[in-house]
Amino acid sequence: MIITKNYRLREWSGGIMLVEPDSYGNCPDCGSRELKYRDYCYRICKEIDADAKSYFIISVKCEYCGRLHRILSDFMRAYGQYSSKAVRDVVAGEVSNDDVIEYPCQITMNRWKNKSNE
Ligand SMILES: [Zn+2]
Numbered sequence: 252m253i254i255t256k257n258y259r260l261r262e263w264s265g266g267i268m269l270v271e272p273d274s275y276g277n278c279p280d281c282g283s284r285e286l287k288y289r290d291y292c293y294r295i296c297k298e299i300d301a302d303a304k305s306y307f308i309i310s311v312k313c314e315y316c317g318r319l320h321r322i323l324s325d326f327m328r329a330y331g332q333y334s335s336k337a338v339r340d341v342v343a344g345e346v347s348n349d350d351v352i353e354y355p356c357q358i359t360m361n362r363w364k365n366k367s368n369e
Pocket of ligand 1: 278279280281282283313314315316317318
């Protein structure tokens with residue numbers, strides 16, 4: 252998994268946005284710059300105070316070590332459907348019930364808060 256701050260969001264099919272990185276960067280496993288485009292896949296990103304949005308994200312393959320990596324934008328999280336902002340807001344206690352469209356379950360929110368204390 253590669254998380255990049257340098258990307259563009261491009262309208263793709265059916266109103267789904269493509270996360271298009273400016274560059275692929277280096278392989279997180281071996282450091283090689285030999286990353287080649289492989290394919291793209293569907294990804295959802297949930298917010299607490301807005302409807303979930305759909306994206307396509309790019310997968311690249313390292314020509315040196317053979318590992319596959321997906322390239323996420325920095326508002327996405329590696330292993331979670333909620334956005335980084337959603338997690339930050341929950342941890343900071345900045346979510347009011349009036350804003351909520353879709354809350355994560357209490358167990359998930361407790362896990363985010365506990366992780367931020369580590
Ligand atoms: Zn590699």
